[in-house]
Amino acid sequence: MAFISASKKFLEEVFEALKSLNFKCCISGKSVYIYDKNEIDKFFKEIKPKNLKHLLKYRIFKETKKVPSHKEIIEILNNAAAVV
Numbered sequence: 001m002a003f004i005s006a007s008k009k010f011l012e013e014v015f016e017a018l019k020s021l022n023f024k025c026c027i028s029g030k031s032v033y034i035y036d037k038n039e040i041d042k043f044f045k046e047i048k049p050k051n052l053k054h055l056l057k058y059r060i061f062k063e064t065k066k067v068p069s070h071k072e073i074i075e076i077l078n079n080a081a082a083v084v
Helices: 008-020 037-046 052-064 070-083
Strands: 002-004 026-028 031-033
Touching (some): 008 031, 037 052, 052 070
8 A cells, every 4th residue: 555646845745644554664765555454454444445446446455355456446336336
């Protein structure tokens, strides 16, 4: 899981915020990473992001143990929108 930004200051703030919430994360280049599966589960349980694309990607990963591609996520979202 990664937070990506061209703003070094923003990434440093995200990194510090995650560390203050006791997340194991690292910062490198233009990204802040959470690698550990348990930490990712903790993030979704505690932070509760609302972005449908990320929630869907996380749910598919939990069910299949495979991270879906961006293209796969967009196809699923487009198909769901077509049904509604």
